[in-house]
Amino acid sequence: xxxxxxxxxxNSIIFALITIGFTLTFGISGIAxxxxxxxxxxxxxxxxxxxxxxxxxxxLAIAISVLVTGFFGAILYRFVLFRVRGVILSEVIATFxxxxxxxxLFRCLGLTGxxxxxxxxxxxxxxLLGVYVDYQRLIxxxxxxxxxxFLWFFTHHTKTGLAFRAIAQDEHTALNFGVESDRTAxxxxxxxxxxxxxxxxxxxxxxxIAVEEGHHILILALAVGIVGGMExxxxxxxxxxxxxxxxxxxxxxxxxxxxxxxMLAAIILxxxxxxxxxxxxxxxxxxxx
Amino acid sequence: xxxxxxxxxxxxxxYRKERLDRGIKARSDTIFALTSYREALYLVVPRAVTIxxxxxxxxxxxxxxxxxxxxACVIAILALSWDFxxxxxxxxxxxxxxxxxxxxxxxxxxxxxxxxxxxxxxxxTIAGATVCTLLFLPVLxxxxxxxxxxxxxxxxxxxxxxxATRIWGGIEGLSALTPLPNLWVSAYLVIAAxxxxxxxxxxxxxxxxxxxxxxxxxxxxxxMAGGINIYWYKAQTLFIGSAAGAFIxxxxxxxxxxxxxxxxxxxxxxxxxxxxxxxxxxxFAGAMFGAFILVPLCEYLRxxxxxxxxxxxxxxxxxxxxxxxxxxxYLERKYHQFEHWVKTG
Numbered sequence: 238x239x240x241x242x243x244x245x246x247x248n249s250i251i252f253a254l255i256t257i258g259f260t261l262t263f264g265i266s267g268i269a270x271x272x273x274x275x276x277x278x279x280x281x282x283x284x285x286x287x288x289x290x291x292x293x294x295x296x297l298a299i300a301i302s303v304l305v306t307g308f309f310g311a312i313l314y315r316f317v318l319f320r321v322r323g324v325i326l327s328e329v330i331a332t333f334x335x336x337x338x339x340x341x342l343f344r345c346l347g348l349t350g351x352x353x354x355x356x357x358x359x360x361x362x363x364x365l366l367g368v369y370v371d372y373q374r375l376i377x378x379x380x381x382x383x384x385x386x387f388l389w390f391f392t393h394h395t396k397t398g399l400a401f402r403a404i405a406q407d408e409h410t411a412l413n414f415g416v417e418s419d420r421t422a423x424x425x426x427x428x429x430x431x432x433x434x435x436x437x438x439x440x441x442x443x444x445x446i447a448v449e450e451g452h453h454i455l456i457l458a459l460a461v462g463i464v465g466g467m468e469x470x471x472x473x474x475x476x477x478x479x480x481x482x483x484x485x486x487x488x489x490x491x492x493x494x495x496x497x498x499x500m501l502a503a504i505i506l507x508x509x510x511x512x513x514x515x516x517x518x519x520x521x522x523x524x525x526x
Numbered sequence: 527x528x529x530x531x532x533x534x535x536x537x538x539x540x541y542r543k544e545r546l547d548r549g550i551k552a553r554s555d556t557i558f559a560l561t562s563y564r565e566a567l568y569l570v571v572p573r574a575v576t577i578x579x580x581x582x583x584x585x586x587x588x589x590x591x592x593x594x595x596x597x598a599c600v601i602a603i604l605a606l607s608w609d610f611x612x613x614x615x616x617x618x619x620x621x622x623x624x625x626x627x628x629x630x631x632x633x634x635x636x637x638x639x640x641x642x643x644x645x646x647x648x649x650x651t652i653a654g655a656t657v658c659t660l661l662f663l664p665v666l667x668x669x670x671x672x673x674x675x676x677x678x679x680x681x682x683x684x685x686x687x688x689x690a691t692r693i694w695g696g697i698e699g700l701s702a703l704t705p706l707p708n709l710w711v712s713a714y715l716v717i718a719a720x721x722x723x724x725x726x727x728x729x730x731x732x733x734x735x736x737x738x739x740x741x742x743x744x745x746x747x748x749x750m751a752g753g754i755n756i757y758w759y760k761a762q763t764l765f766i767g768s769a770a771g772a773f774i775x776x777x778x779x780x781x782x783x784x785x786x787x788x789x790x791x792x793x794x795x796x797x798x799x800x801x802x803x804x805x806x807x808x809x810f811a812g813a814m815f816g817a818f819i820l821v822p823l824c825e826y827l828r829x830x831x832x833x834x835x836x837x838x839x840x841x842x843x844x845x846x847x848x849x850x851x852x853x854x855x856y857l858e859r860k861y862h863q864f865e866h867w868v869k870t871g
Contacts, residue, residue, distance in 0.1 A: 269671045271619075271678070320847050326617055329674045330803060330846045333619060337796055338839030345833050452792070456682050459675045494690030501683045504676065508664035512672075 240368040241485050247374045249481025250381035251440055255454050256461040256473050257388065258432030262310075264468030265401045266422035268318060268328055270310075272336035273433055273458055274451030280306045280434025281441040282343055285353055295356065303434045310430025314423040322422075340451045353446040355438065377439050384435070388470065401425060405468060460500050464507045466514025475515055479503070534867070541867040551862040572861070576811075577721065584713040592713055594825045596781070599716035600774050602817035604798035605805070606723040607770040609813040612802075613731060614763040615743035616666075620677035622794035623661075624771025625778070626684065628654035632776035633700040633785035643704055647776045654772025659765045666760045681790040688787055699786025706780050716777065720814065723770050727810050730766075739763060793835070797821075800842040806852020815854040 259273045270276075284302035287293040293301070313335065321327035362371040392398040403411035404421045412418060444450075461480060465472030480503070484496045507514060534541050550565050560566050584592050604621045611618050632650035635641045641649075665676045689697055706712045730736050741749040742756050749756055779785040797820070798813075805816025820841075824834050845852065851859075 267671075269675060271674075317843065317847055321850075325671060326612065326807075327846045327850065329617055329619070329671065330799060331843050333678070334796070334800070334839045334843040334846070337792065338836050338843065341832055341835040341839065345831075345836060452682060456679045459679045463672070463675065492690075497683050497686040497690060501680075501687070504679070505661075505664055508668075508676070512664070512667050 239366040241489060242482075243365060243368055243370060245482040245485040247370075247378060247481075248484055249477045250378050251436075252457060252461050252477035252481050253473055254377070254381050254384065254436040254439065255433075256458045256465075256477065257384065257470070258429040258436065259458040260462050260465075260467055260470070260473050261388070261432065262425050262429035263462070265405050265425035266314075268314075268332070268422065268426065270426065270429055271329065271333040271455065272313065272339065273429070274453075274455035275336040275339040276306055276310060276430045276433035277437045277454045278340060278343060278348075278446065278448065278451040279309065280430075280437040281355060281446045282348060282353070283434075284438055285355060285446060288355070295358075299438050302438065303431050306434035307427045307431030311423050311427035313430075314426040318422075318426070319419065322419075336451070336455070340448050344448045348446065348448055351445060355442045355446065357442045373439075373442050380435075380439050384432070385470070385474070397424065456500075460504055462514075464503050464514060466516040469514070469516035472514055472516030539869055540871045542870045543865055544868045545863050545865045548862055548864060580717055580720070584710065584717075589709065592709060594822055596713055596716055597825070598818050598821035599720045600778060601797050601801055601821050602720050602814045603716070603723050603770055603774045604794060605801040605813035605817050606720075606727055606810055607767045608798045609802050609807055609810055610723075610727045610731075610770070611763060611767040612807060613736075613743060614739040614760060615746065616760065616764065617671075617674040618677045618767075619674050619799070620679075620681045620795055621771055621798045622681040622790045622792065623677065623684070624654065624658050624768040625775040625794045626681060626790035627657050627768070628772025628775030629779040629785045629789040630694060630775075631657075631772070632779040633703060634694060636703045636780070637695075637700040643706055643780045647773065647780070650776035650779075651769050651773040654775065655765050655769035658768035658772065659761055662764055663761060666757050666764070678795070681795065682792070685787045685790045688790075695786070697787060699784055699788075701784040703780060703783045703785070705783050706777075712777075712781050716774070719770075719773060719777070724810055724814055731810075796835070796839065796842075800838045802852075803842050803845050804853060806855035809855070809858075811858075812852050812854035816852070819853070 255277070258276070259270060262268055262270045262273075280302050283305055284298045287298035287301055288295060313332070317331050317335065318328060321331055357371070357373045358376055359372040362369045363375065364370075390398075392402055400411070400416040400421055401424075403414065403416050404418060408418055441450075457480075461473060461476045464479065465474075465476030480500065483499050483503075487493075487495050487499050533543070548568075550560075550568065560569070583595050587595060604625060607624065608618055608621055628650045631654050632643075632646040635646040635649060636643070661680065662673075662677065665673050688694060694700060706715070731739065738749060738754060738759055741752075742759060746756055775789060778789070798817075801816035801820050802813040803816070804820060805814065806812030820838055824838065827834055827837070830837075849856070
């Protein structure tokens with residue numbers, strides 16, 4: 238029981254880490270970043286190359302890959318999305334095409350097989366309430382908590398963060414107060430990319446770096462986002478807890494194979510009852526028709 | 527990029543290039559008033575070339591290229607279905623779901639009950655469309671992006687479910703299904719289906735019914751204010767669009783004699799979108815045109831393997847950002863114009 242709770246919590250934090258970058262970008266700029274999975278894999282792939290091909294020390298490799306992925310996000314906005322801003326059809330097609338294009342590009346560049354594995358930050362494990370938990374998973378819990386706290390602090394107490402929230406609430410009023418919509422959107426995509434890379438570097442040591450991971454992560458992020466409500470951080474946390482715990486419960490009592498069915502059922506149920514998600518509030522009227 | 531030369535100079539003076547719409551186009555934009563056989567020919571020739579050309583293709587091509595042509599038709603139908611759903615304002619990233627639903631239904635009917643393709647294909651078309659419409663019914667109340675997100679996730683989740691629960695043959699899929707009689711039947715069946723979708727959708731969008739669909743894309747609130755139940759119309763659009771996808775899925779099941787989780791693969795979602803974007807969205811002919819450019823190109827480039835997906839993903843992005851009107855719309859515009867030099871001094 239204790240084991241189920243602990244691993245459920247770890248699972249939930251993993252879900253939240255994966256989703257937070259996606260929902261941050263969507264909440265601020267209204268852009269559904271279908272390249273999120275590509276950013277995620279890119280973060281891990283770049284740090285693997287820095288580590289193994291160029292021989293950088295691990296902390297430096299992590300810092301560089303997070304920065305580079307974030308920079309890619311900003312570039313994606315500046316050179317692609319900037320030109321099609323406001324046309325939802327073009328925005329979606331552009332991010333979707335780039336996401337799949339880059340994932341397949343990684344595959345062509347040789348991202349297959351068992352060589353691609355990031356090292357754990359610290360080896361070893363710890364006994365917690367009678368359950369063995371390895372340090373990597375503990376680090377994920379701490380990292381998740383720190384990141385959520387940081388984001389809360391950032392959006393409530395810094396000038397840029399307040400500008401983010403202003404744009405999310407009412408773009409025209411924010412423009413009147415001198416918040417630049419394009420710069421904010423560019424920053425939000427950059428931060429989304431960086432967050433995806435952080436999540437990837439924390440989570441990837443538990444498994445292999447693979448192209449399929451990119452699609453998988455995107456589905457998870459979409460599912461958590463839809464159930465929790467796209468622009469709400471609270472929604473992300475609650476939906477991650479629901480998915481993380483239910484996944485462990487289903488895997489323990491039924492079979493690990495049924496976890497995807499739970500996800501599909503949750504999406505359909507939420508769309509039937511509350512189409513804007515559990516905590517999707519201020520965009521409810523706009524998004525619903 | 528080369529700059530188009532719009533001015534020239536010679537011993538007589540300076541000239542400027544002038545571009546004008548042809549009379550028939552200038553008099554009215556889309557409903558043409560014909561005044562001579564020449565004008566009738568001007569409109570009939572492009573359509574006739576498409577129809578007759580496609581009908582002749584299986585006769586002149588060798589077997590390998592005929593198979594490529596069938597594949598182009600298959601993707602063309604998925605692209606037409608995408609374009610139809612998109613012209614009602616719904617952005618689908620999961621054409622693979624329609625394809626896979628039709629494919630699996632036909633496969634199951636044939637594998638477990640031994641029904642012949644004569645029955646499985648129509649049943650799978652209707653039943654597949656019904657299943658897809660019911661699955662997406664909850665999303666119809668949300669706008670653009672949500673629809674895209676759910677349609678993207680749905681086929682990928684279904685693949686996982688099939689792989690995990692091992693229903694319908696699991697990863698290996700159902701094989702040794704009844705084949706279609708021969709290659710000619712297959713070729714002309716898909717050609718007929720392409721024509722039915724292309725001209726059917728075009729006619730439908732020109733009717734009053736299509737006007738409602740276009741209205742839903744431009745301003746759904748205005749359509750609602752007009753007393754029209756847009757959910758009902760959206761459900762109908764989805765049904766028609768997914769029926770086209772399910773039909774072609776069922777066809778491919780019998781054509782390949784196997785159906786597996788690859789029917790839900792992301793290729794069937796992205797290639798139709800790429801074809802429509804490259805060809806030109808909005809008028810169906812562009813979607814078909816795009817399919818007949820990209821699919822043979824892909825087959826020709828089979829040697830480069832998975833670089834193909836990279837190629838058409840990036841091509842799609844380049845077109846959507848830089849050439850949003852697409853190749854077909856550009857050519858159509860040029861067809862309706864003529865250019866000549868005007869003396870300016």
